[in-house]
Amino acid sequence: xxxxxxxxxxxxxxxxxxxxxxxxxxxxxxxxxxxxxxxxxxxxxxxxxxxxxxxxxxxxxxxxxxxxxxxxxxxxxxxxxxxxxxxxxxxxxxxxxxxxxxxxxxxxxxxxxxxxxxxxxxxxxxxxxxxxxxxxxxxxxxxxxxxxxxxxxxxxxxxxxxxxxxxxxxxxxxxxxxxxxxxxxxxxxxxxxxxxxxxxxxxxxxxxxxxxxxxxxxxxxxxxxxxxxxxxxxxxxxxxxxxxxxxxxxxxxxxxxxxxxxxxxxxxxxxxxxxxxxxxxxxxxxxxxxxxx
Ligand code: RIB
Numbered sequence: 595x596x597x598x599x600x601x602x603x604x605x606x607x608x609x610x611x612x613x614x615x616x617x618x619x620x621x622x623x624x625x626x627x628x629x630x631x632x633x634x635x636x637x638x639x640x641x642x643x644x645x646x647x648x649x650x651x652x653x654x655x656x657x658x659x660x661x662x663x664x665x666x667x668x669x670x671x672x673x674x675x676x677x678x679x680x681x682x683x684x685x686x687x688x689x690x691x692x693x694x695x696x697x698x699x700x701x702x703x704x705x706x707x708x709x710x711x712x713x714x715x716x717x718x719x720x721x722x723x724x725x726x727x728x729x730x731x732x733x734x735x736x737x738x739x740x741x742x743x744x745x746x747x748x749x750x751x752x753x754x755x756x757x758x759x760x761x762x763x764x765x766x767x768x769x770x771x772x773x774x775x776x777x778x779x780x781x782x783x784x785x786x787x788x789x790x791x792x793x794x795x796x797x798x799x800x801x802x803x804x805x806x807x808x809x810x811x812x813x814x815x816x817x818x819x820x821x822x823x824x825x826x827x828x829x830x831x832x833x834x835x836x837x838x839x840x841x842x843x844x845x846x847x848x849x850x851x852x853x854x855x856x857x858x859x860x861x862x863x864x865x866x867x868x869x870x871x872x873x874x875x876x877x878x879x880x881x882x883x884x885x886x887x
Pocket of ligand 1: 606633835
């Protein structure tokens with residue numbers, strides 16, 4: 595069983611659906627409001643667990659009702675929460691999501707996720723070292739991402755960096771990561787002054803640019819390859835990127851070849867958008883295998 599360690603945010607998603615999103619200074623009437631578990635780190639942990647991996651999460655929640663619900667959700671999905679410790683001085687992270695016109699807009703309040711510090715992660719060094727692959731995103735402090743990249747480099751543990759939400763990533767992290775999975779917008783910020791083609795050539799078999807419904811593009815050392823995605827009728831695209839990253843990590847940790855791993859991840863991500871909520875549509879292993887037949 596693939597051993598995956600996810601280091602990142604755990605949040606509660608407060609989701610409003612409406613026919614259209616309001617402009618600045620405008621009020622619109624919404625259709626519904628729901629509270630569902632989210633946060634990029636937590637989403638990736640849950641997605642990997644549903645795909646059959648042995649998942650340990652390193653994160654933080656507030657000592658509040660959202661924190662309890664987030665922890666219960668991890669447990670219900672079989673994620674090890676030994677290193678998801680409540681903080682008392684900050685509330686749980688929240689994401690304020692408007693689903694309108696077929697897409698989402700999100701404001702994230704990091705709160706307790708700010709306490710996923712380098713010192714906190716150091717306490718769980720062994721979990722990181724024992725993993726087959728480590729997954730990290732950017733809803734936690736940058737210095738923690740740097741620290742994790744150092745731990746992974748020292749122990750030879752492959753690090754998959756999902757640089758979302760977009761911010762510049764220190765060169766040392768780019769060098770130490772085994773896999774980097776920006777979307778097109780994040781890639782522009784990461785590799786300023788380079789075209790996507792130049793960035794892909796600089797990082798063969800390491801940089802994977804996700805291009806939404808177009809698929810995933812990378813350079814295999816000889817040529818650019820686009821692994822196409824699967825067409826579905828989307829209900830909610832929130833969490834599709836998280837499902838992709840988790841499934842990619844699971845497949846790689848199981849030793850699947852690169853293209854097969856991307857296909858597996860594309861299939862999982864396409865299934866994830868067919869239901870409401872970041873985690874609502876995340877598929878089980880059987881569902882992905884079945885739909886790949
Ligand atoms: O990637 C999707 C996630 O981003 C949501 O669940 C929300 O929590 C935001 O952080």
